[in-house]
Amino acid sequence: MSHRPPARSPRAAVPPLLVVLLVLLGLTVGPLLAAAPGGASGASTGAPTAGERTVEEPSAPPALPAATDVDYQLGGVDEVPDHVGIVVRDRTEEPAGVYDVCYVNGFQTQPDARRFWRERWSLVLRDDRGRPVVDSAWGEWLLDLRTASKRERVARIVGRWIDGCARDGFEAVELDNLDSFLRSDGLLRRGQNLALASLLVERGHAAGLAVAQKNLAGYDGTRIGFDLAVAEECGRYDECDAYTEVFGDQVVVVEYRDRDFEATCAGFGDALPVVRRDRPLRPAYDPRWC
Structure with a gap:
C-alpha cells in the first residue's frame, strides 16, 4: 500500500530556486513567510506579538468629588x-x-x-x-x-x-x-x-x-x-x-x-x-x- 506524500505546509511553498537565491544573498525565507496572510501558520490570533505596541485609550479627566x-x-x-x-x-x-x-x-x-x-x-x-x-x-x-x-x-x-x-x-x-x-x-x-x-x-x-x-x-x-x-x-x-x-x-x-x-x-x-x-x-x- 502506497503512502500519499504529506500536504505541503505554507512554509514549503517558497520555490526552491528562490530559496537558493536568498541563501546566496545571505537572506532567509522567514520574512517572506511572516509577510504572508496569517503568518507562518496561516492563522491570526489577534494578540500583539513581541515588539508590537498597543494603543491605550486615554483615561477620563478626574471629576470633582461629591459632597465636599x-x-x-x-x-x-x-x-x-x-x-x-x-x-x-x-x-x-x-x-x-x-x-x-x-x-x-x-x-x-x-x-x-x-x-x-x-x-x-x-x-x-x-x-x-x-x-x-x-x-x-x-x-x-x-x-x-x-x-x-x-x-x-x-x-x-x-x-x-x-x-x-x-x-x-x-x-x-x-x-x-x-x-x-x-x-x-x-x-x-x-x-x-x-x-x-x-x-x-x-x-x-x-x-x-x-x-x-x-x-x-x-x-x-x-x-x-x-x-x-x-x-x-x-x-x-x-x-x-x-x-x-x-x-x-x-x-x-x-x-x-x-x-x-x-x-x-x-x-x-x-x-x-x-x-x-x-x-x-x-x-x-x-x-x-x-
Whole structure:
C-alpha cells in the first residue's frame, strides 16, 4: 500500500530556486513567510506579538468629588479643614493633597510677571499709542491673541505651566481670564480667546488634567472640552444657573460678599461647593461655607 506524500505546509511553498537565491544573498525565507496572510501558520490570533505596541485609550479627566467643600487659596497657602476636599492654589504652590486645582493665568499676565512679559513684548496687547491694555481691577496686562501665530506662542508658554501642574500632582487646571476680550477695548474678539482656550484645553488633557472654564457665564465650554467650571460671584450676578445648565454639579463657586454668599447658599448650596472668601484671598482670612 502506497503512502500519499504529506500536504505541503505554507512554509514549503517558497520555490526552491528562490530559496537558493536568498541563501546566496545571505537572506532567509522567514520574512517572506511572516509577510504572508496569517503568518507562518496561516492563522491570526489577534494578540500583539513581541515588539508590537498597543494603543491605550486615554483615561477620563478626574471629576470633582461629591459632597465636599472648596477653598480658594490664591493669595497664599493655608491649612485645609477636614470638610474641604477641593482646593485651588496658584501653579507656583504645592498641591494640598485633596482634589487640587492649579491656577494658571492663561489670558492675562500676573502682576508680578511683568519682567517676564517685557521680554516677550510682542505678546502683550497694546493700544494705538503702544501702551499695554490693562485689566484695571487686578493690574494685569492682557495678552495679544489676534493672530494664530501669537496664540500658538502663548499656548506653548502656558502649556509648559500646565505640564508643571500635572508633574506637581494637581488633578485639574483653572485657566483664568477666558473673558479678557471684554476688557480689551474692542481689540480682541471672543473667537480669538476661544481659539486659544481650545489649544490650552487640549494641552491640559494631554497632561492628564481636568480643565476648568473660568467665568464667561452662558458659554458652553464643553464644546471645546472644558470639564468643569470655576465661577466667581455667579450668585452676585445671577449666573449660577448658566453654569449648572452646562456643567451640572461640576462647578465650584467663590463669592466675595456676605449677601451674595447667603443667596448662593440658599439657591445652590445643596448641589455645589460654595466658599465665601475675601477678594485679596489672604491666608489669614477665615472662609465660610454653606
